[in-house]
Amino acid sequence: xxxxxxxxxxxxxxxxxxxxxxxxxxxxxxxxxxxxxxxxxxxxxxxxxxxxxxxxxxxxxxxxxxxxxxxxxxxxxxxxxxxxxxxxxxxxxxxxxxxxxxxxxxxxxxxxxxxxxxxxxxxxxxxxxxxxxxxxxxxxxxxxxxxxxxxxxxxxxxxxxxxxxxxxxxxxxxxxxxxxxxxxxxxxxxxxxxxxxxxxxxxxxxxxxxxxxxxxxxxxxxxxxxxxxxxxxxxxxxxxxxxxxxxxxxxxxxxxxxxxxxxxxxxxxxxxxxxxxxxxxxxxxxxxxxxxxxxxxxxxxxxxxxxxxxxxxxxxxxxxxxxxxxxxxxxxxxxxxxxxxxxxxxxxxxxxxxxxxxxxxxxxxxxxxxxxxxxxxxxxxxxxxxxxxxxxxxxxxxxxxxxxxxxxxxxxxxxxxxxxxxxxxxxxxxxxxxxxxxxxxxxxxxxxxxxxxxxxxxxxxxxxxxxxxxxxxxxxxxxxxxxxxxxxxxxxxxxxxxxxxxxxxxxxxxxxxxxxxxxxxxxxxxxxxxxxxxxxxxxxxxxxxxxxxxxxxxxxxxxxxxxxxxxxxxxxxxxxxxxxxxxxxxxxxxxxxxxxxxxxxxxxxxxxxxxxxxxxxxxxxxxxx
Amino acid sequence: xxxxxxxxxxxxxxxxxxxxxxxxxxxxxxxxxxxxxxxxxxxxxxxxxxxxxxxxxxxxxxxxxxxxxxxxxxxxxxxxxxxxxxxxxxxxxxxxxxxxxxxxxxxxxxxxxxxxxxxxxxxxxxxxxxxxxxxxxxxxxxxxxxxxxxxxxxxxxxxxxxxxxxxxxxxxxxxxx
Amino acid sequence: xxxxxxxxxxxxxxxxxxxxxxxxxxxxxxxxxxxxxxxxxxxxxxxxxxxxxxxxxxxxxxxxxxxxxxxxxxxxxxxxxxxxxxxxxxxxxxxxxxxxxxxx
Numbered sequence: 001x002x003x004x005x006x007x008x009x010x011x012x013x014x015x016x017x018x019x020x021x022x023x024x025x026x027x028x029x030x031x032x033x034x035x036x037x038x039x040x041x042x043x044x045x046x047x048x049x050x051x052x053x054x055x056x057x058x059x060x061x062x063x064x065x066x067x068x069x070x071x072x073x074x075x076x077x078x079x080x081x082x083x084x085x086x087x088x089x090x091x092x093x094x095x096x097x098x099x100x101x102x103x104x105x106x107x108x109x110x111x112x113x114x115x116x117x118x119x120x121x122x123x124x125x126x127x128x129x130x131x132x133x134x135x136x137x138x139x140x141x142x143x144x145x146x147x148x149x150x151x152x153x154x155x156x157x158x159x160x161x162x163x164x165x166x167x168x169x170x171x172x173x174x175x176x177x178x179x180x181x182x183x184x185x186x187x188x189x190x191x192x193x194x195x196x197x198x199x200x201x202x203x204x205x206x207x208x209x210x211x212x213x214x215x216x217x218x219x220x221x222x223x224x225x226x227x228x229x230x231x232x233x234x235x236x237x238x239x240x241x242x243x244x245x246x247x248x249x250x251x252x253x254x255x256x257x258x259x260x261x262x263x264x265x266x267x268x269x270x271x272x273x274x275x276x277x278x279x280x281x282x283x284x285x286x287x288x289x290x291x292x293x294x295x296x297x298x299x300x301x302x303x304x305x306x307x308x309x310x311x312x313x314x315x316x317x318x319x320x321x322x323x324x325x326x327x328x329x330x331x332x333x334x335x336x337x338x339x340x341x342x343x344x345x346x347x348x349x350x351x352x353x354x355x356x357x358x359x360x361x362x363x364x365x366x367x368x369x370x371x372x373x374x375x376x377x378x379x380x381x382x383x384x385x386x387x388x389x390x391x392x393x394x395x396x397x398x399x400x401x402x403x404x405x406x407x408x409x410x411x412x413x414x415x416x417x418x419x420x421x422x423x424x425x426x427x428x429x430x431x432x433x434x435x436x437x438x439x440x441x442x443x444x445x446x447x448x449x450x451x452x453x454x455x456x457x458x459x460x461x462x463x464x465x466x467x468x469x470x471x472x473x474x475x476x477x478x479x480x481x482x483x484x485x486x487x488x489x490x491x492x493x494x495x496x497x498x499x500x501x502x503x504x505x506x507x508x509x510x511x512x513x514x515x516x517x518x519x520x521x522x523x524x525x526x527x528x529x530x531x532x533x534x535x536x537x538x539x540x541x542x543x544x545x546x547x548x549x550x551x552x553x554x555x556x557x558x559x560x561x562x563x564x565x566x567x568x569x570x571x572x573x574x575x576x577x578x579x580x581x582x583x584x585x586x587x588x589x590x591x592x593x594x595x596x597x598x599x600x601x602x603x604x605x606x607x608x609x610x611x612x613x614x615x616x617x618x619x620x621x622x623x624x625x
Numbered sequence: 626x627x628x629x630x631x632x633x634x635x636x637x638x639x640x641x642x643x644x645x646x647x648x649x650x651x652x653x654x655x656x657x658x659x660x661x662x663x664x665x666x667x668x669x670x671x672x673x674x675x676x677x678x679x680x681x682x683x684x685x686x687x688x689x690x691x692x693x694x695x696x697x698x699x700x701x702x703x704x705x706x707x708x709x710x711x712x713x714x715x716x717x718x719x720x721x722x723x724x725x726x727x728x729x730x731x732x733x734x735x736x737x738x739x740x741x742x743x744x745x746x747x748x749x750x751x752x753x754x755x756x757x758x759x760x761x762x763x764x765x766x767x768x769x770x771x772x773x774x775x776x777x778x779x780x781x782x783x784x785x786x787x788x789x790x791x792x793x794x795x796x797x798x799x800x801x802x
Numbered sequence: 803x804x805x806x807x808x809x810x811x812x813x814x815x816x817x818x819x820x821x822x823x824x825x826x827x828x829x830x831x832x833x834x835x836x837x838x839x840x841x842x843x844x845x846x847x848x849x850x851x852x853x854x855x856x857x858x859x860x861x862x863x864x865x866x867x868x869x870x871x872x873x874x875x876x877x878x879x880x881x882x883x884x885x886x887x888x889x890x891x892x893x894x895x896x897x898x899x900x901x902x903x904x905x906x
Binding site (some may be wrong): 631635638639642643645646651654655658661662665668669672673674676677680681684685688689692693696697699700704711712713716717719720721723724725727728731732735736738747748749752753754755763764767768772775779782783786787789790793794796 | 811812813814815816818819820821822823824825826827829830831832833835836838839840842843846849850853854856857859860861862863865866868869870872873874875876877879880881883884885886887888890891894895899
């Protein structure tokens with residue numbers, strides 16, 4: 001049964017190939033349905049794998065399907081194989097599940113687009129790459145998927161490339177991610193140098209044999225990779241710009257799946273983190289919580305609805321990193337899943353609003369959409385409550401688990417985390433109030449309307465998931481800790497266990513509910529009742545994301561540029577000089593040699609005969625010696 | 626007896642060869658070539674290669690030389706070539722020097738190698754020349770047994786040659802170029 | 803090693819002479835047709851050597867080699883003459899020295 005795991009990847013790949021060949025011919029909407037069918041197939045196979053894995057003994061829930069020998073190079077071989085274990089199957093499940101829903105939504109969203117078929121071709125390629133990333137049984141294959149999703153991300157961000165800004169955003173994402181890829185590649189090399197293998201099973205089995213400094217280097221390099229892909233400080237800058245892509249792309253790639261790849265990677269290599277020096281996970285936790293706070297602050301002052309969600313995504317990814325750094329791998333994956341549901345829901349809802357408002361994204365031009373878009377508004381409110389941390393919606397449970405672990409790790413982390421939680425509740429409430437409540441600020445000629453069932457059904461499905469997903473991992477008793485128990489075999493006992501008592505945990509939970517309530521109440525006061533001036537909560541520094549982008553620009557444009565130019569000068573003078581010198585000397589020699597090419601066949605024959613004679617003489621001399 | 630036949634045919638061969646090189650008219654050169662080819666066929670008979678001798682006469686002296694003559698007549702290139710003129714400076718003396726050197730070296734090889742050959746073991750089994758089977762039977766068995774793959778390749782080569790010849794000599798319709 | 807009282811060396815010597823004559827002819831003649839004939843001479847020289855050595859070693863392999871040489875020679879003549887025909891159609895009466903378009 002588990003041998004059929006390749007089907008998970010095969011469906012989107014088949015969809016991609018079919019769409020390349022047929023896409024233009026079958027056009028809209030068949031191309032979209034074909035892509036969605038491929039995703040459904042992948043989802044069904046993932047479910048099958050899940051049950052196949054469930055039916056096995058807990059100790060036996062790790063399985064490698066070797067497909068073919070990918071890179072045979074002497075002693076070093078890399079097989080293209082799939083690692084099926086609870087972690088990868090969980091990832092595959094929510095990637096394909098959320099992916100399917102978003103594919104269906106996109107059929108409605110992309111209606112009338114000239115490149116309808118191309119869009120779904122890219123989406124299926126993305127899904128395939130993401131599944132390779134998740135299921136690959138070695139670092140090299142994961143890297144292949146990693147680059148694949150990066151390329152698809154680039155293609156889809158600049159999907160409407162005729163607009164200069166979109167093309168630039170795509171390039172920014174691509175180039176920024178190169179920094180992370182650099183870390184990933186070095187980590188692979190280092191891993192191979194230290195262990196002689198890049199397979200995860202070898203990594204798991206022999207992690208103990210690594211020296212702590214080697215493990216630290218690998219972890220830090222992988223964290224660089226994760227910081228690029230999962231948009232952590234200071235490499236997050238590409239994600240807000242990535243909102244230039246179509247909204248389903250933002251939902252699928254830049255909220256639910258691809259950006260979580262970094263977190264997944266770190267959870268995947270948890271045995272190495274366990275061996276590393278303790279400052280490495282500490283660094284991950286602090287960068288994570290720092291990113292969470294920073295991005296939440298930036299989200300407060302954004303007026304573009306998608307930018308708010310983008311910073312919110314960065315912030316939530318920061319929470320996941322905090323969880324990884326605190327050793328709470330289950331909480332990281334738990335939050336990843338719930339986040340995938342509610343953030344995809346929020347993005348798709350935002351997409352509906354944008355669609356209704358004729359592609360204007362400024363929330364200052366929205367307002368009172370609740371009345372004309374009841375389903376969108378209703379589902380969006382579910383997503384809002386989930387992300388704000390209001391029980392019993394999904395976000396509360398996962399965020400609370402992370403915060404509990406953070407408290408256990410260091411109260412300082414918890415304090416930053418809880419401040420972020422308050423800010424999160426605030427800025428999400430701001431978004432909801434500005435969009436769906438208050439007075440209508442759009443032209444009445446716009447006539448916003450509710451979307452077709454094709455687009456509202458996915459919203460309802462995701463809203464349902466966002467409401468109940470928290471119940472897969474309830475904290476009350478270890479029996480209810482389903483996800484934790486399920487992921488056990490992938491974590492090798494490296495999962496941190498809460499040491500604080502039940503009273504402390506209840507208190508922390510109450511505090512985080514109070515924090516969420518505080519955020520919402522302030523937002524009500526500011527944006528619904530106008531009792532407090534909005535400017536107070538929207539500092540211009542936050543609107544500019546605290547000038548990180550400007551800092552980067554200044555660095556890259558100033559000292560960065562100078563050093564690049566020095567390298568370029570070295571390249572053009574020394575390296576090119578050597579190359580051109582070789583070329584010039586070859587040309588000079590050839591100018592002399594070409595005189596031999598008289599064009600007379602008989603001269604050539606003469607030279608051939610002379611050569612034959614010389615060879616014969618040489619043979620005789622050699623034989624007689 | 627054998628020596629006499631060898632001597633006569635060797636003279637025929639060399640005279641024919643020199644004729645090919647020295648006759649100014651290509652028709653005469655082609656006829657001179659026939660002389661050499663017949664002489665070689667005689668040598669084949671002398672070495673008990675009767676089948677090859679027949680093939681030599683039929684294919685070489687027959688088909689190939691006829692083909693030469695046919696092309697000469699078809700194109701009307703049977704003009705005598707002025708052998709006294711040599712447009713490429715130094716070509717002729719160099720050719721003679723290299724020719725002489727080649728001959729000298731090859732004769733050296735033969736002299737050195739004659740002794741080496743004497744000690745070699747003689748073939749036995751299917752490929753042996755003194756076996757029970759006839760000449761043609763032996764060639765057939767070895768050709769379509771051991772060398773069957775090479776024969777197939779040869780077939781492909783001939784096909785390619787035929788197609789190539791057709792394409793090379795096809796008249797392109799006016800205006801196409 | 804003797805062949806019916808005759809040393810194989812004689813055959814090889816004859817082969818060398820024939821080969822050399824053919825080679826020199828190829829180098830000095832300008833008519834492409836005669837050049838092809840000289841190539842035939844060289845091929846025949848090799849055939850003589852093959853058959854003589856094959857007889858000396860009591861091996862039919864020499865004759866098999868001659869057989870293949872025959873086929874290749876036939877192919878070469880077919881293509882060569884086709885080339886001559888094609889060239890003559892464009893430039894009547896061209897010798898090998900007139901075809902120097904590939905001059906370096």
